[in-house]
Amino acid sequence: MRLDEPWPENELETLGKCPVCGSAERDVLLDGLHDMAFRVAPGRWTLWRCGGCAAAYLDPRPAAAFIVKAYERYYTHGESEAFRLDPPGPLDLRTRFITGVRNAWLNRRYGAKLPWALPFGWLLAGLFSDRQRRVEQLIRHLPPPKGRKLILLDAGCGSGDFLRTAGQLGYQAMGLDFDQEAVARGKAAGLDIRQGSLPGTGLPPESVDYITVSHVLEHLHDPVGTLREMYELLKPGGCLWITQPNLSALGLTEFGVAWRGLEPPRHLTLFEPAGLMTLLLEIGFEQVTLHDAVPQADFYYRQSRAQQLGHDPYQPGPTPGWSSEWDARAAAADAAAAQDSRLSEALTITGRKPA
Numbered sequence: 376m377r378l379d380e381p382w383p384e385n386e387l388e389t390l391g392k393c394p395v396c397g398s399a400e401r402d403v404l405l406d407g408l409h410d411m412a413f414r415v416a417p418g419r420w421t422l423w424r425c426g427g428c429a430a431a432y433l434d435p436r437p438a439a440a441f442i443v444k445a446y447e448r449y450y451t452h453g454e455s456e457a458f459r460l461d462p463p464g465p466l467d468l469r470t471r472f473i474t475g476v477r478n479a480w481l482n483r484r485y486g487a488k489l490p491w492a493l494p495f496g497w498l499l500a501g502l503f504s505d506r507q508r509r510v511e512q513l514i515r516h517l518p519p520p521k522g523r524k525l526i527l528l529d530a531g532c533g534s535g536d537f538l539r540t541a542g543q544l545g546y547q548a549m550g551l552d553f554d555q556e557a558v559a560r561g562k563a564a565g566l567d568i569r570q571g572s573l574p575g576t577g578l579p580p581e582s583v584d585y586i587t588v589s590h591v592l593e594h595l596h597d598p599v600g601t602l603r604e605m606y607e608l609l610k611p612g613g614c615l616w617i618t619q620p621n622l623s624a625l626g627l628t629e630f631g632v633a634w635r636g637l638e639p640p641r642h643l644t645l646f647e648p649a650g651l652m653t654l655l656l657e658i659g660f661e662q663v664t665l666h667d668a669v670p671q672a673d674f675y676y677r678q679s680r681a682q683q684l685g686h687d688p689y690q691p692g693p694t695p696g697w698s699s700e701w702d703a704r705a706a707a708a709d710a711a712a713a714q715d716s717r718l719s720e721a722l723t724i725t726g727r728k729p730a
């Protein structure tokens with residue numbers, strides 16, 4: 376398939392109504408979207424805003440049987456590439472100190488045995504509340520296991536980087552992904568990864584304590600069915616953790632069709648915080664919480680700026696068209712999101728299944 380061609384008609388499905396709430400009331404939010412991020416998927420796409428639940432969705436969209444064609448050149452999410460609880464040494468003095476305080480704090484909290492921990496370093500952790508928030512986001516707000524080993528499922532885990540992190544913090548971590556190659560890579564690295572779909576995991580109900588869904592929900596043809604299944608998989612009292620691009624992000628207003636969070640036609644459905652929280656409550660979750668934003672605008676703004684100018688956002692080197700003015704705009708977006716996390720580039724929400 377060539378990028379400038381339409382996606383083949385017989386491989387599309389037309390919805391006519393919202394895949395989240397079923398309402399047919401809608402307006403065009405953005406038109407003429409195309410694959411600016413990985414530049415493998417042909418087609419022009421329309422993003423609709425639902426009048427019922429305020430979610431946004433592509434319509435038409437590639438049918439589930441053909442969507443794999445949009446993933447021919449796709450990097451699994453690199454969040455943890457830069458984040459290791461056990462960075463290979465030697466560390467420079469500053470990194471040694473930061474790692475030392477962080478790991479001392481995590482060891483104390485989780486009873487873990489992470490390397491590099493500074494003796495009594497945990498006493499200093501409270502002084503770095505920004506960094507502490509960032510670490511909490513990176514460990515996906517995992518609660519410390521109290522007395523027993525907790526089972527974690529990372530649904531859509533890629534090659535399983537987060538399983539390693541969760542394992543180091545004392546969780547019994549398993550992953551699920553539809554991508555055969557990613558599953559094979561993870562298995563080769565000794566991780567518990569299974570191949571499966573969302574929904575339709577094949578896992579037994581009430582078997583998991585904590586489920587994380589990181590940048591996955593927006594890719595699924597049936598996000599609601601998936602969330603319902605996650606609810607079933609959780610033991611009573613178990614928690615679901617979700618992070619994904621935020622339809623209310625300031626970056627969407629700034630960049631429109633070039634906003635990195637859109638990523639058509641791989642991102643099929645996007646939520647505003649309130650809409651996703653309402654959906655979780657309807658499914659039965661309680662204590663549904665939108666977490667504080669961590670700074671992310673630098674990534675989203677740089678990638679969006681490159682896309683806006685027609686460049687590959689993953690091209691190494693300086694960001695095309697970037698200047699100190701853009702640094703300031705990204706910093707302002709982070710500052711606004713720090714005040715009001717409903718404006719953050721990506722949203723993070725947790726919910727608990729009643730005990």
Ligand SMILES: [Zn+2]
Pocket residue numbers: 393394395396397398425426427428429430
């Ligand atoms: Zn809707």
